[in-house]
Amino acid sequence: MNWLMIFIGGGIGSIFRFWASKSVQNLIGLSFPLGTLFVNLTGSLIIGFLGGLAENRGLFNDTLRALIFIGFLGGYTTFSTFSFETFQLVKSSEIFYAILSVILHIALGYLSVWLGYILAKII
Numbered sequence: 001m002n003w004l005m006i007f008i009g010g011g012i013g014s015i016f017r018f019w020a021s022k023s024v025q026n027l028i029g030l031s032f033p034l035g036t037l038f039v040n041l042t043g044s045l046i047i048g049f050l051g052g053l054a055e056n057r058g059l060f061n062d063t064l065r066a067l068i069f070i071g072f073l074g075g076y077t078t079f080s081t082f083s084f085e086t087f088q089l090v091k092s093s094e095i096f097y098a099i100l101s102v103i104l105h106i107a108l109g110y111l112s113v114w115l116g117y118i119l120a121k122i123i
Contacts, residue, residue, distance in 0.1 A: 002062060002066035003066075006066050006074070009071020009075065017076045021035035040079040043077035043079060047084045051084055086101050086102060089101065
């Protein structure tokens with residue numbers, strides 16, 4: 001059943017990401033990807049808030065977690081999950097792993113995009 005909730009939430013989150021990112025980008029009109037930044041920051045704010053509610057008040061059963069955390073926020077932005085996991089590492093005093101995670105995600109993410117681009121040009 002959780003897979004269905006993830007599917008539904010992911011679809012809704014993806015539509016929200018498209019709408020929010022496009023709306024902000026069109027409103028601002030810059031070449032800087034402000035729409036993507038907006039989505040990543042709002043997604044991080046939402047997952048932090050809901051994660052805090054889940055932890056401090058025991059809210060959200062497994063089905064709701066699948067729908068909202070994995071589905072909706074996963075469709076809206078995976079950056080929110082990255083941010084929340086990094087926050088959890090810092091909160092657990094795993095500072096080295098938090099820094100390593102940030103460096104690896106950004107550096108290897110960029111490298112992966114570059115490598116994929118190069119492979120596409122070769123083929």
